[in-house]
Amino acid sequence: MNATLAGxxxxxxxxxxxxxxxxxxxxxxxxxxxxxxxxxxxxxxxYRGDLDDxxxxxxxxxxxxxxxxxxxxxxxxxxxxxxxYLSRPAPTDGRGRQQVSGxxxxxxxxxxxxxxxxxxxxPRGKGPWxxxxxxxVCVVSERESVAAESLGDCVLAVVDEESEITYLETGRPExxxxxxxxxxxxxxxxxxxxxLCWDPPAELYxxxxxxxxxDDQDDGDGAVQLSLxxxxxxxxxxxxxxxxxxxxxxxxxxxxxxxxxDRRLRVYERLRADGMVPxxxxxxxxxxxxxxDVESVDDLGHSELLVRVLPADHVFEPRDLALDVRLAHGVRxxxxxxxxxxxxxxxxxxxxxxx
Amino acid sequence: MNATLAGxxxxxxxxxxxxxxxxxxxxxxxxxxxxxxxxxxxxxxxYRGDLDDxxxxxxxxxxxxxxxxxxxxxxxxxxxxxxxYLSRPAPTDGRGRQQVSGxxxxxxxxxxxxxxxxxxxxPRGKGPWxxxxxxxVCVVSERESVAAESLGDCVLAVVDEESEITYLETGRPExxxxxxxxxxxxxxxxxxxxxLCWDPPAELYxxxxxxxxxDDQDDGDGAVQLSLxxxxxxxxxxxxxxxxxxxxxxxxxxxxxxxxxDRRLRVYERLRADGMVPxxxxxxxxxxxxxxDVESVDDLGHSELLVRVLPADHVFEPRDLALDVRLAHGVRxxxxxxxxxxxxxxxxxxxxxxx
Numbered sequence: 001m002n003a004t005l006a007g008x009x010x011x012x013x014x015x016x017x018x019x020x021x022x023x024x025x026x027x028x029x030x031x032x033x034x035x036x037x038x039x040x041x042x043x044x045x046x047y048r049g050d051l052d053d054x055x056x057x058x059x060x061x062x063x064x065x066x067x068x069x070x071x072x073x074x075x076x077x078x079x080x081x082x083x084x085y086l087s088r089p090a091p092t093d094g095r096g097r098q099q100v101s102g103x104x105x106x107x108x109x110x111x112x113x114x115x116x117x118x119x120x121x122x123p124r125g126k127g128p129w130x131x132x133x134x135x136x137v138c139v140v141s142e143r144e145s146v147a148a149e150s151l152g153d154c155v156l157a158v159v160d161e162e163s164e165i166t167y168l169e170t171g172r173p174e175x176x177x178x179x180x181x182x183x184x185x186x187x188x189x190x191x192x193x194x195x196l197c198w199d200p201p202a203e204l205y206x207x208x209x210x211x212x213x214x215d216d217q218d219d220g221d222g223a224v225q226l227s228l229x230x231x232x233x234x235x236x237x238x239x240x241x242x243x244x245x246x247x248x249x250x251x252x253x254x255x256x257x258x259x260x261x262d263r264r265l266r267v268y269e270r271l272r273a274d275g276m277v278p279x280x281x282x283x284x285x286x287x288x289x290x291x292x293d294v295e296s297v298d299d300l301g302h303s304e305l306l307v308r309v310l311p312a313d314h315v316f317e318p319r320d321l322a323l324d325v326r327l328a329h330g331v332r333x334x335x336x337x338x339x340x341x342x343x344x345x346x347x348x349x350x351x352x353x354x355x
Numbered sequence: 356m357n358a359t360l361a362g363x364x365x366x367x368x369x370x371x372x373x374x375x376x377x378x379x380x381x382x383x384x385x386x387x388x389x390x391x392x393x394x395x396x397x398x399x400x401x402y403r404g405d406l407d408d409x410x411x412x413x414x415x416x417x418x419x420x421x422x423x424x425x426x427x428x429x430x431x432x433x434x435x436x437x438x439x440y441l442s443r444p445a446p447t448d449g450r451g452r453q454q455v456s457g458x459x460x461x462x463x464x465x466x467x468x469x470x471x472x473x474x475x476x477x478p479r480g481k482g483p484w485x486x487x488x489x490x491x492v493c494v495v496s497e498r499e500s501v502a503a504e505s506l507g508d509c510v511l512a513v514v515d516e517e518s519e520i521t522y523l524e525t526g527r528p529e530x531x532x533x534x535x536x537x538x539x540x541x542x543x544x545x546x547x548x549x550x551l552c553w554d555p556p557a558e559l560y561x562x563x564x565x566x567x568x569x570d571d572q573d574d575g576d577g578a579v580q581l582s583l584x585x586x587x588x589x590x591x592x593x594x595x596x597x598x599x600x601x602x603x604x605x606x607x608x609x610x611x612x613x614x615x616x617d618r619r620l621r622v623y624e625r626l627r628a629d630g631m632v633p634x635x636x637x638x639x640x641x642x643x644x645x646x647x648d649v650e651s652v653d654d655l656g657h658s659e660l661l662v663r664v665l666p667a668d669h670v671f672e673p674r675d676l677a678l679d680v681r682l683a684h685g686v687r688x689x690x691x692x693x694x695x696x697x698x699x700x701x702x703x704x705x706x707x708x709x710x
Contacts, residue, residue, distance in 0.1 A: 060544055060553050070546045081571075141548055142637055143611050160637035161582035162567050163549060189415055191425045193496055194518060198415050212517045216436075227516035256498050282497055282515035285678020323640020327678060330685040 002053045003042055005067055010042035010054055011035070020045060025085035025127035038088040039068035040076045047077070071141045071159040072118060078157075078165050079119070079137070082355055085127040086119045086137070115150040118157075121355065135169075135355060140318055148314040148339050151348045155355075158318045166322055167353040173336060175305070175347050177275040177292030181208040188231060188242045190249065193256055195231035195242055200224045209277045209294050210234065227280065228253040228261070229268045236269075260309070267309045267338040270345045281306050284327060287338075305336045305349075312341035325350050357408045358397055360422055365397035365409055366390070375400060380440035380482035393443040394423035395431045402432070426496045426514040427473060433512075433520050434474070437710055439489070440482040441474045470505040473512075476710065490524075490710060495673055503669040503694050506703045510710075513673045521677055524708040527701070528691060530660070532630035532647030536563040543586060543597045545604065548611055550586035550597055555579045564632045564649050565589065582635065583608040583616070584623045591624075615664070622664045622693040625700045636661050639682060642693075660691045660704075667696035680705050 001019075003012040012020070012027075017035035020026035026045060027037040037045070039062075045051040046059035054062050063070055079086050121135040122128065135155045140146055142160045151170040158166045183203050188195040197204065197211070204210050205224050214223040226234065228249055235246035242249060253261035264287055271278045271290060278288035289303035306328045314337075328335035329352055337348045356374075358367040367375070367382075372390035375381035381400065382392040392400070394417075400406040401414035409417050418425055434441050476490040477483065490510045495501055497515040506525040513521045538558050543550040552559065552566070559565050560579050569578040581589065583604055590601035597604060608616035619642055626633045626645060633643035644658035661683045669692075683690035684707055692703045 060551065063551065064544050064546055070548065070551075143548065158637075160635050161549065161584070162635045162637075163569075163580050164567065164635070164637065166638060189419050191419055193425065193498065194516065196415065196418065196425075212519065214518075225518050229516070280515050280517045280519070282513075282517075282519070282674060282677060283521060283681065285674050285681060319637060319640050322637060323678060323682060326638065326640060327682045327685070330682070 001051055003037065003051055003055075005039070005055050008039065010037040010039055010067075012037060012051070016051075020050070021128075025087070025122075025129075028087070028090070028128070040072045040088075043068045043073045044076055044080060047073075069139070072139045074159050074163050075137065075139045075157040075165055076119065079121055079355060083124050084121050084134070084355065086121040087128050089117050089120050089136075115146075115154050115156075117154060135353075137167075142318050144318065146316045146318060146321070148310055148316060148337060148348065149312055151337075151350065155353060156318075156321075156350075158322065167355055168321060168325060169351050169353040171349050171351075173334075173347050173349045175271070175274060175276065175290075175336065177277075177290075177294075179209075179275050179277045179291060179294040181294075183208050183210070183234070183239045186234070186240055188226060188240055190231075190242050190244070190252060193252075194228060195226040195240070195249065197224045197226065197240075206297050207295075209279070209291070209297050209300070228256065229265050232265055233269055233272060263311065263340045264309050266340055267307065267345055270338075271307075276305075278307065279303070281308075284331060284333070286324070286328075286335075289333065302332070304333060306331075306333045307336050307338050309338045309340060312339040312346070314339070321350060325352055356406055358392065358406055358410075360394070360410050363394065365392040365394055365422075367392060367397075367406070371406075375405070376483075380442070380477075380484075383442070383445070383483070395427045395443075398423045398428045399431055399435060402428075424494070427494045429514050429518050430492065430494045430512040430520055431474065434476055434492070434710060438479050439476050439710065441476040441492070442483050444472050444475050444491075470501075470509050470511075472509060490708075492522075497673050499673065501671045501673060501676065503665055503671060503692060503703065504667055506692075506705065510708060511673075511676075513677065522708040522710055523676060523680060523705050526704050526706075528689075528704045530626070530629060530631065530645075530691065530702050532632075532645075532649075534564075534630050534632045534646060534649040536649075538563050538565070538589070538594045541589070541595055543581060543595055545586075545597050545599070545607060548607075549583060550581040550595070550604065552579045552581065552595075561652050562650075564634070564646070564652050564655070583611065584620050587620055588624055588627060618666065618695045619664050621695055622662065622700055625693075626662075631660075633662065634658065636663075639686060639688070641679070641683075641690075644688065657687070659688060661686075661688045662691050662693050664693045664695060667694040667701070669694070676705060680707055 003010045012035045014033040021035055026041045027035045030036045042054050115138040117136040118139045119137040120133045123134040126132050137157050138154045139157050152172040156168040184201040186197050186200045186204055188197040210230050211224040211226040232249040234240035235249050268278050277291040277294045281287050281289045284306050286306040287309045288307040290305045291303050324335050335350050339346045358365045367390045369388040376390055381396045382390045385391045397409050398417055470493040472491040473494040474492040475488045478489040481487050492512050493509045494512050507527040511523040539556040541552050541555045541559055543552040565585050566579040566581040587604040589595035590604050623633050632646040632649045636642050636644045639661050641661040642664045643662040645660045646658050679690050690705050694701045
């Protein structure tokens with residue numbers, strides 16, 4: 001059986017419709033009883049030997065042509081091998097959100113736009129006849145960059161240079177908790193890169209989980225060191241007195257890390273306002289790790305999230321995403337990106353998925 | 356007991372020498388029976404209450420002054436708490452390599468210079484009287500950047516914003532193995548981002564561990580896809596025939612990732628030449644994972660190294676180093692950086708250390 005390329009689809013006849021669509025969920029029936037296949041579906045049928053050729057091209061020639069994206073093919077094949085039926089989404093709105101298969105993707109999407117979906121994957125045992133979608137998959141090559149703001153509603157299928165596929169599920173989590181504490185006034189001394197409180201109230205560390213004891217063995221009211229973000233927050237809240245006040249601390253922070261300090265402070269304050277306790281995520285290569293329900297440091301659970309603070313217009317290399325998500329998974333935490341723009345902080349979480 | 360600041364040292368009298376140097380390894384005896392302390396040693400003695408003041412300053416005032424670096428103090432204290440004696444290295448050569456304590460570090464060291472050592476740490480139970488050094492420690496704040504070329508001979512003590520310390524031991528490993536294979540000629544077809552070999556000799560994948568099978572279930576002689584680095588290497592070696600030859604593959608690689616492709620190719624070829632099999636490290640956020648002793652893919656062990664390829668003048672954020680090293684540790688591999696300059700590839704490995 002053979003088929004013909006017509007624009008960005010492949011057309012085949014009525015017999016193809018019966019064999020491929022009715023029985024196995026390939027393509028989309030069109031008027032007159034014929035079948036319209038996405039190029040990637042046609043490539044898969046060629047690869048399996050179900051189609052003999054498309055305009056005379058065998059699978060090798062077809063994959064080497066501009067008609068089909070090899071990375072989309074690898075993902076399509078992988079999901080088929082895992083027992084799923086899947087389709088290119090039907091063009092539904094006028095916003096250019098319809099299917100793309102690699103080379104057809106518009107080069108300049110607006111920031112903030114969601115990624116266009118390459119495949120709608122149906123639950124196992126279901127197909128295009130049913131009205132249910134398990135995953136909306138966006139295909140990216142390891143070398144393509146990914147705008148942070150385009151994430152949140154899709155599964156990224158990243159194809160690495162050896163054609164292995166990593167699935168990353170992205171979402172928009174609620175980030176909030178129940179931690180809260182009243183801290184009595186405290187005095188601190190501003191050093192180069194932190195604030196030292198020589199005689200703090202016990203609540204500072206024990207209830208608020210602010211800072212670190214200077215001496216680990218100390219379990220009483222010993223000196224506590226605050227990071228500059230913690231200190232800036234506490235000074236703004238009127239809890240911490242320090243020479244020069246909150247402004248001096250913020251200036252020091254900006255000297256030390258520029259704009260990044262302001263972004264981190266905004267995320268820190270947002271987390272505290274929403275009942276989360278943020279602590280440094282340095283050992284995990286992140287900005288913060290967070291605790292949702294701190295009542296006292298004596299019975300602290302594990303931290304649940306790793307937070308990386310980014311400007312909202314950040315663009316990821318997929319490799320960096322893979323690194324963050326893999327590390328978070330290894331320490332049983334969820335990787336969350338805090339995207340900061342002029343007005344707000346928005347959250348995107350990313351987790352590995354095995355479809 | 357009190358002491359006086361004199362330039363970048365703190366001086367104390369004969370009694371101090373007996374109590375602090377002879378009994379506990381602080382400072383350096385000088386002519387006339389007095390004791391010369393590094394500011395960080397004086398800060399620690401102040402903190403412990405062994406010194407009453409330095410020029411009238413108590414520990415809080417002394418730490419807030421420019422005389423001593425707080426991050427150096429935290430590291431000094433931590434190593435003392437762990438039971439080590441340690442000293443600032445004596446100035447020994449004319450190259451400006453002598454001791455530094457944070458603010459004294461020269462701002463513009465030449466690239467390729469080793470990091471100046473802040474502390475020589477003696478083995479537990481030994482001290483400055485003995486002639487043995489366990490670690491040469493360089494102190495950095497989380498916010499300081501670290502030139503890749505300055506690593507290889509020291510332990511980095513990174514102090515994060517909450518004053519937790521991560522010790523990273525850096526070395527210059529031998530990177531070589533025993534993998535070798537003879538591959539018969541193979542033909543491939545160049546796609547957008549890889550090369551497909553539809554009918555390769557079995558040795559390509561099975562002995563050389565080049566590429567990936569298009570079909571995992573396939574255990575015979577099915578199609579193999581090669582990454583562009585693998586294909587460029589095999590084409591140069593005369594093993595792979597592809598339209599346009601090695602140059603076409605390299606051009607494609609450069610289109611896809613610019614200079615980075617050339618750097619990765621050089622590291623790939625160096626690894627292959629030295630008996631290592633490099634495969635993609637994408638899932639670990641690295642460039643390559645490597646296998647030192649591949650005889651056949653059927654009994655492949657675990658990969659031992661994660662390799663990140665960097666230009667030799669790369670400068671690390673300590674957070675990125677922490678991320679790489681933590682991830683590698685979690686998957687029981689060693690993190691190795693391949694530093695590529697015009698002439699050569701040099702290797703630096705970094706591992707977490709608990710002193």
